[in-house]
Amino acid sequence: MKKILFYQIKGEKRKQLKKVCTDLSIEIVVVSPAEYGEPVGALAGFPGMRKQGRGCTGAGVTGEMLVFAGMNDEALDEFLNACKAEAIVPIACKAILTPHNAGWSGERLYTELVKEHQTMHG
Numbered sequence: 001m002k003k004i005l006f007y008q009i010k011g012e013k014r015k016q017l018k019k020v021c022t023d024l025s026i027e028i029v030v031v032s033p034a035e036y037g038e039p040v041g042a043l044a045g046f047p048g049m050r051k052q053g054r055g056c057t058g059a060g061v062t063g064e065m066l067v068f069a070g071m072n073d074e075a076l077d078e079f080l081n082a083c084k085a086e087a088i089v090p091i092a093c094k095a096i097l098t099p100h101n102a103g104w105s106g107e108r109l110y111t112e113l114v115k116e117h118q119t120m121h122g
Helices: 011-023 073-085 106-121
Strands: 003-007 027-030 065-069 093-096
Touching (some): 011 073
Parallel strands (some): 065 093
């Protein structure tokens, strides 16, 4: 099942992304601030993973982030191309759910993505 976790996606951008996801049969999981300490794999329904009842331990997720689950390269390209076609402002922090990061909290994943983005873009 193709899924995308939405962190801090609000307003018009959320509406635009929901339309793209609906058109492409991608399930949306809107993650609430109370869930930012939960493993991203549990929120995406990764086999054998459950929510831990953990809250944030730091700043939380302060910006937009998308986490893609169950999507191969073709599905990911299709989503990104549809976003371009709809002129949706790009989201800098994006990740693909992997066995390596499935146990990370949304908060930790966001922190890592921000560090990577700063390293790559100065």
